[in-house]
Amino acid sequence: MTVAVADHSRAGYSAAMFEEFLAARVEPQWMTQARRQAFSVYQQLVQQELDPEEFRRLDLRTFNASRFRPAVTAPDAGGIATLLSGRTEFGGAIGHVDGYVTSSRVSPEIAAQGVLFGGLQELLQSHRELLEPYFMKRAVRSDADRFAAWHAAFWTSGTLLYVPRNVEVQLPLHSLIAHSHDGAADFSHTLIILEDGARATLLEETASAGSDIAGLHVGCVELIVGRNACLRYVQLQNWNQKTWHLAHQAGCVDANATLQWTVVGLGSRTAHIHQDINLDGRGSTAEVNGVTFASDRQKISYYTQQHHRQQGTHSDLLYREVLRDESRVIWRGMIKVDAAAQQTDGYQRSDALMLSEDARCDSIPGLEIEADDVRCTHGATTGRVDRDQILYCMSRGISRGEAMHMIVEGFFQQIYDRIPIEVVRETLSRTVQAKLGIETVAADHLPGAEEDEY
């Protein structure tokens, strides 16, 4: 029997390409050295099989990294339609297009509080002593897996938010990651650090300049939440359906702190998100919300881990997925409780609503508990739209499309209720309508709201 063997050259970048990438960059020696170390790890990891627990159900055989290259010149700013920009008042906004920062602003009032918000590359150089101990060392380590190492070697631009001790940023901040050229590879990084007692909200979204642009995003999100701090972070993934989205994301929550993390998966051709929630401090809390709407032949995969490391920690994860056409969603979730994490309260649940016979959803919750005084609950459901409900709506004069929208909207409502940011709820509702084919999301804006140019 002859079969094809795994072709590792399709999976990643060569050493020659790495040297070419480095030659085009102007950055300090320590940063280049860190990249070289990460690339060395990456070269080893790319030869190894991916962790079957995480990747068994995700088919990456059609992935060909050589189709994508980091952009070598800064793109023209503008022309990127976003879902969130201009829909509410933001205290600051940053835009990245093809791995370059194209705009950045923060209100003088927020800057005066000592908050750092802007391009990661620039701020990491100007505030090295403050930021370097966090960058790819606490939440996502550069040797965590193949994609983390790849990102650590090639990371380009990124968003940094640093909030000093006991400072509250009242207005939400906005970050956009976008592709504008066919074949662009984007390695943007998001690093948020909240010192003890700080509070902030960051809304991040991804977008493509057009529907025919093929792109690659190998991203990383690091959320560091200090003692008694509170972070609300939303990532709205809305690439076009020719984009690969591979991301390693992690949050570290210290004692009595709260992390509210919402992940939205709407776009991409294939997406895989590795999401770690590390409850590192006593009494820390994490609420994780997931909203996914997959259509056509999209494949969206999540690997989540709620890791309880200390006593009295609380995590609550709720994912809801709607699938239509021939789409596929995979959710593999794990609650992990260390022996020291007594009186832990962990919850995870994934619910999927199937709108098509040809869609497929794999939901696999799991528990790994070493403590003996805990409450951990998990579950997963998958079901179809009840035809009787559609018939009932139609008998009351509601069209089939509107009935379907009501049912889908109702399905997502429990998640919407958990998201305290109105603009996110409204945006999700409109986008769901667009996905159902009821309405096209128009680039209209609220009167009076400030719009950022990307």
Added chain:
Amino acid sequence: MERLIGVDELQSGERRSVFVDDVPALVIRLADAWHVIEDVCTHDGQPLTTGELSGCSIVCPRHNARFDLQTGKALCMPATQSIRVFRVEVRDGAVWAGP
């Protein structure tokens, strides 16, 4: 139609992993018959690549679901849905396939 391989590249009972319309597929030769199937088991969503050939069928290497190579039909549990089979043509000394 996409050209996949030359007819002399595989002997009877051999197979090759290919892509058809950007879909992972297996081209299989059985004597003078050529079959091109989507290389994904409809039961667990994972590859059939190394599955054993049994007559004109392929057996999933994990849970032993069996699929007809000509029609794609699931022949036994745990699979209940057919796999996709591609249209095949042999011409100019090569195997061509398309949706």
